[in-house]
Amino acid sequence: MKKTVFLGALTVAGLAAGASAAxxxxxxxxxxxxxxxxxxxxxxxxxxxxxxxxxxxxxxxxxxxxxxxxxxxxxxxxxxxxxxxxxxxxxxxxxxxxxxxxxxxxxxxxxxxxxxxxxxxxDGQGFMVHKDMGVSSAKELDGATVCIQTGTTTELNLADFFRANNISYEPVPIETNAEGQQQYLAGACDTYTTDASGLAATRATFEDPSAHVVLPEIISKEPLGPxxxxxxxxxxxxxxxxxxxxxxxxxxxxxxxxxxxxxxxxxxxxxxxxxxxxxxxxxxxxxxxxxxxxxxxxxxxxxxxxxxxxxxxxxxxxxxxxxxxxxxxxxxxxxxxxx
Amino acid sequence: MTTTTDPHQGQFRLSMLLYDSRYRSMTIQIIALIGFLLLLGWIFSNTAQNLTDLGKEPSFRFMGEPAGYDINQRLLEYSNQDTHLRAALIGLLNTLLVAALGCITATVLGVIIGVLRLSPNWIISRLSAVYVEMFRNVPVLLWIVFIMAILIETLPSPSAFRKGEASLSLWDSVAVTNRGIYIPEPLFTNTLGNLHLFGNSSLRFDVSLDLIAILAVFIGGLLTSGLIKRRADHTQEATGTRPTTWYWRLGVVVIPTSIVLVLLGLHWGYPELKGFNFKGGTHLRNSLIALWLALSVYTAAFIAEIVRAGILAISKGQSEAAGALGLRSNRTMSLVILPQALRVIIPPLISNYLNLTKNSSLAIAVGYMDITGTLGGITMNQTGRELETVLLLMLVYLAISLTISSVMNWYNESVKLKER
Known part of the structure; x- marks a missing residue:
C-alpha cells in the first residue's frame, strides 16, 4: 500500500515536472x-x-x-x-x-x-593588437600569445586558423571580457581575439582606442542570435x-x-x-x-x-x-x- | 542475576519482527535500506529519463572525438586534433603537477612557520602568528587572483625587453615577464631518446630515457650512501667511535651522477627573445606560478598550526628527560620530540594535502588548464555533456584523493608508536 502511494506521488511529481518544462x-x-x-x-x-x-x-x-x-x-x-x-x-x-x-x-x-x-x-572573428607592434595581418602572428575567451566558438576557430596557416600560438584562456581586457592591456597577451563587434565594443572602452587596431582578417562566420x-x-x-x-x-x-x-x-x-x-x-x-x-x-x-x-x-x-x-x-x- | 532476554523457546512468528527486541533493530535497518535504495533508484531513473526526454542519452562516446582546442601548458605532446580523452589527460597531469608542487612547498613553509611560532623570540613568533592569521583567514581564491594580478600588472611584458626597458636576471639566464618566468632548461647532446608507451592511442606517453638513467644512478648512489651509514653505525656500536664517512657518502652520490650528466652531454638552453615571445628555456606560466604560490602559502598557514599543535602535544617531561640524559637540543628535537609529534601531525596533514589538491580546481580563475579547465571546462562546453564530464571529474578527484590518503596512511602506519 505504502509503496503504491509512494509511486503515485512520484508519478504526479514527474508529470508536474514534465508539464512545467513544456x-x-x-x-x-x-x-x-x-x-x-x-x-x-x-x-x-x-x-x-x-x-x-x-x-x-x-x-x-x-x-x-x-x-x-x-x-x-x-x-x-x-x-x-x-x-x-x-x-x-x-x-x-x-x-x-x-x-x-x-x-x-x-x-x-x-x-x-x-x-x-x-x-x-x-559577425566574424577578428584580432586586435597594439598599434606599435607593427602587425598588419593575422598571418604575421606566428608565435604570438593570444587571449581567448574559453568555451566559445572563437576558441575552435582560432585553433583551425593557426593550423590552416601552419603557424603557432600560445593560448591564454580567460573567463570574461573584462579579464581579457586586463591581460591584453597589461601586455600579458599580444593579441585579443573575439567577434569583431566585441572587439570594437571593447576597444571603445579603452583610455586611448586609437593605440589599438583590429586586423583586417575576419577568420570565421559568426551569426549571433537569441x-x-x-x-x-x-x-x-x-x-x-x-x-x-x-x-x-x-x-x-x-x-x-x-x-x-x-x-x-x-x-x-x-x-x-x-x-x-x-x-x-x-x-x-x-x-x-x-x-x-x-x-x-x-x-x-x-x-x-x-x-x-x-x-x-x-x-x-x-x-x-x-x-x-x-x-x-x-x-x-x-x-x-x-x- | 537473571538475563533480561531468555532464549526464545516457541515458534517464530512474523509479528516478532516488530515486537521482539532481538529482531526489531534489524527490521528497521532493512526498511531504511530499502527506502534508501528506492530513493537512489528514483534519482537515477529520473535523471536518465529527463536526459532522454531532452534527447541527450548519457554516453561517453564524445571522449573519442577530436577536441579541437589548444592547451598552453602540456606536459605531454598534444595538438588540437587529439581527442577529448587526451585533453583530459593533459589536464590531469597539470592538476597533479600543481598539487605535487603545492604540497611540497606548503609542507616546507608550514613546518618552518610552525616551528618559528614556538620560538622564544617575541618578534619571530609574532610575525609567524601574523602570517598564519593573514593567510588562513582570506579565501584562497582571492589569493590566487591577487597574486595573478600582481604578476600581470607589475612585471615587464616581453615588449619591454625588446625596447631595452627590462633585461634578463641572473647573468642573462632568467627572463621574468608578465607572461611567466623563463628559466634555463637542461639539454642533452647525446640523448638516449624517449620510450614510447601505449603506441598511438590517446593515452600515449613518452618517457625520457635520459631522465630514467640519471634517476637510476642517483638513487643507486643514495642506496650506497645508506649502506655506508649502516656500516658506520655498526662500527660505532662495536667500538664506540664513529668513522668519518661524510665525504664517502657525498662522493658516491655526486660523482656517478656527474659522470652520467657529462656522458649525456648536458648543456643549458637559455631563453631568448624571438618574435613576440621568449623562446627556449622552460616557461613557467604565470597562471602556474600564481596558483602554486597561492595554494602553498594558504595551505602552509594550516600546516603551521598543525605542526605547532603536534609539538605542543608532547609533554614537557619528554624534553626535560632528554636533557637530563645529556642530549643536545637539536638531537632532542629529532630523536625525542619529532617522532612523537609526527603521530599527531600526520592525520590532519593528510586532510590538508587533500584540500590543496581539491582547491587546485580553482585554477580556472587564472586560466590554468587543469582537469577542471579541460574536461570540466572546455570539453563540457563544446560537447554539452554536463552529466558525463562532471561524473568523470568526480571520479578523477576521488581517485587522486584516495591515492594520496592511502600513501599518507601507509606513512602514518610506519611512524606510529610501536608498542610491544
Missing amino acids: ATLDDVKARGKLNCGVTTGLVGFAAPDANGNWEGFDVAVCRAVAAAVLGDANAVEFVPTTGKTRFTALASGEVDMLARNTTWTLSRDADLKFTFVGVNYY LVRHGDNEWGDIVRWTLNALISAEELGITSANIGELSAAAGDNPEINRILGTEGNLGEMLGLDAEWAKRAIMAGGNYGEVFAKNIGEDTPIALARGLNAQWQDGGLIYSPPFR
Whole structure:
C-alpha cells in the first residue's frame, strides 16, 4: 500500500515536472518576469549603465520579448552568464532565453539541443593588437600569445586558423571580457581575439582606442542570435517573431516616433496593420494579445533604431551596418512575412 | 542475576519482527535500506529519463572525438586534433603537477612557520602568528587572483625587453615577464631518446630515457650512501667511535651522477627573445606560478598550526628527560620530540594535502588548464555533456584523493608508536 502511494506521488511529481518544462510562456506569465541570459558585460551589447539598468543591443531583444509577453519592457531579470555557464543556464531552465552574442552552429542546434530563433547580428572573428607592434595581418602572428575567451566558438576557430596557416600560438584562456581586457592591456597577451563587434565594443572602452587596431582578417562566420531550449516550440515562436517584428518594423518604416499614429487605426499597408494588430489575429496565433508587436517595437524602437542607439556609428563603438543592413540596402537582415 | 532476554523457546512468528527486541533493530535497518535504495533508484531513473526526454542519452562516446582546442601548458605532446580523452589527460597531469608542487612547498613553509611560532623570540613568533592569521583567514581564491594580478600588472611584458626597458636576471639566464618566468632548461647532446608507451592511442606517453638513467644512478648512489651509514653505525656500536664517512657518502652520490650528466652531454638552453615571445628555456606560466604560490602559502598557514599543535602535544617531561640524559637540543628535537609529534601531525596533514589538491580546481580563475579547465571546462562546453564530464571529474578527484590518503596512511602506519 505504502509503496503504491509512494509511486503515485512520484508519478504526479514527474508529470508536474514534465508539464512545467513544456510551457515556458505560462511560467513567465506566472512569474511576471522574463529571465534573460546576457553577457557579464560587453558595452553596447549588454552592460549595466551608471544606474545599474541593463542596456545594449542584446538587452533590447530581452526587453522586446518582455514587452510582447508581459506588457512591460522592464519586467526582465537579467542573468549575467559567461561563455562557459550560458548553455547550462539555458538548458537547466535558469533562464528562459539567451540573448548573449552566441554563434549559431549545427552542433549547438542538434547536439546541445537549442533552437536559434534568428540572427540579430552577422559577425566574424577578428584580432586586435597594439598599434606599435607593427602587425598588419593575422598571418604575421606566428608565435604570438593570444587571449581567448574559453568555451566559445572563437576558441575552435582560432585553433583551425593557426593550423590552416601552419603557424603557432600560445593560448591564454580567460573567463570574461573584462579579464581579457586586463591581460591584453597589461601586455600579458599580444593579441585579443573575439567577434569583431566585441572587439570594437571593447576597444571603445579603452583610455586611448586609437593605440589599438583590429586586423583586417575576419577568420570565421559568426551569426549571433537569441536562442531558446528545444522542446517548447510555442515559446520559440514568440521569441522568433518578436525579433522578426523589430526587423520588419524597420523595413516597413515603423519607428518609435510614428508607431502611436500607425497603430491608432488600420492604415493602407496591410502588413503594417497585421503587425500592429489592427487587422487579422496574428497575436492570437502566438498565444498573445493583438498588440504584442506594438509593445515590442515601442520598448526600444525598431531594429535600426536599436542598432543606431547602442552600437551604431554615432556611438563610441561605431559599427557600420555592413552585413547587418536591411536586405533592400544590400545587407542580410531579412524577416519572413507577417501573414 | 537473571538475563533480561531468555532464549526464545516457541515458534517464530512474523509479528516478532516488530515486537521482539532481538529482531526489531534489524527490521528497521532493512526498511531504511530499502527506502534508501528506492530513493537512489528514483534519482537515477529520473535523471536518465529527463536526459532522454531532452534527447541527450548519457554516453561517453564524445571522449573519442577530436577536441579541437589548444592547451598552453602540456606536459605531454598534444595538438588540437587529439581527442577529448587526451585533453583530459593533459589536464590531469597539470592538476597533479600543481598539487605535487603545492604540497611540497606548503609542507616546507608550514613546518618552518610552525616551528618559528614556538620560538622564544617575541618578534619571530609574532610575525609567524601574523602570517598564519593573514593567510588562513582570506579565501584562497582571492589569493590566487591577487597574486595573478600582481604578476600581470607589475612585471615587464616581453615588449619591454625588446625596447631595452627590462633585461634578463641572473647573468642573462632568467627572463621574468608578465607572461611567466623563463628559466634555463637542461639539454642533452647525446640523448638516449624517449620510450614510447601505449603506441598511438590517446593515452600515449613518452618517457625520457635520459631522465630514467640519471634517476637510476642517483638513487643507486643514495642506496650506497645508506649502506655506508649502516656500516658506520655498526662500527660505532662495536667500538664506540664513529668513522668519518661524510665525504664517502657525498662522493658516491655526486660523482656517478656527474659522470652520467657529462656522458649525456648536458648543456643549458637559455631563453631568448624571438618574435613576440621568449623562446627556449622552460616557461613557467604565470597562471602556474600564481596558483602554486597561492595554494602553498594558504595551505602552509594550516600546516603551521598543525605542526605547532603536534609539538605542543608532547609533554614537557619528554624534553626535560632528554636533557637530563645529556642530549643536545637539536638531537632532542629529532630523536625525542619529532617522532612523537609526527603521530599527531600526520592525520590532519593528510586532510590538508587533500584540500590543496581539491582547491587546485580553482585554477580556472587564472586560466590554468587543469582537469577542471579541460574536461570540466572546455570539453563540457563544446560537447554539452554536463552529466558525463562532471561524473568523470568526480571520479578523477576521488581517485587522486584516495591515492594520496592511502600513501599518507601507509606513512602514518610506519611512524606510529610501536608498542610491544
